[in-house]
Amino acid sequence: MNTTFDRYAGIAFFAIGIAFVVGSRSISTSAYGSNVGANIFPMILGSFLALMSVRLIYESFRKKQAEKKKSNLDYKRFGIIFIAACLYAFFLEDVGFVISTFLFLMIGFQTMQKGKVWVSLLIAACFSYGVYYLFVNVLDGSLPGFPAWLGGE
Known part of the structure; x- marks a missing residue:
């Protein structure tokens, strides 16, 4: 640090x-x-x-x-998450909020800590759909839901 x-x-x-x-x-x-x-x-x-x-x-x-030491920067992880964030922003309207957020979170979780795929799947799915449900149904907001090819808007 x-x-x-x-x-x-x-x-x-x-x-x-x-x-x-x-x-x-x-x-x-x-x-x-x-x-x-x-x-x-x-x-x-x-x-x-x-x-x-x-x-x-x-x-x-x-x-x-306590002691100064050179920190190693992890350019590979940064690059993966940066590219994933750019793709997330680019495809948000086309793919929909739930799917694009789920994919972005999965990429981020697996980039930061490999393994525990089932835990990452559960957290990403619950978070992406939970935020969508909260914003659209509870707060009466509007977000791009699911793509048309999946029966969405």
Whole structure:
């Protein structure tokens, strides 16, 4: 763990989180066909990012680095998850939220920790469908559900 990098990254992500919260206040509070406005997710995600950044900054000041050692960066894992995130954003409308989120989570889980495929399947399936159900049915929002070739919208 490089505490100097963590500290500066925490400050940068805190600024980005605050910018998301401030920027979300200028977005429309209602959307066509949805009781949840377009400003809700950026505001919640910005707040979460800012809070996690405060935690990271706190931990970087709290932890004293006993000995300096060179950290090995894992470019392969970063590349896999970055490409998966780009493909997730690209195919979200075509494939639908549930399937694309499930696939993205599975790739992410298996990239970070190989094995435990059944646990990853269960968590990814429950999370992707649970978020879809919560947002669409409980909050009356709109997300791309399932593709047309699977009997979706």
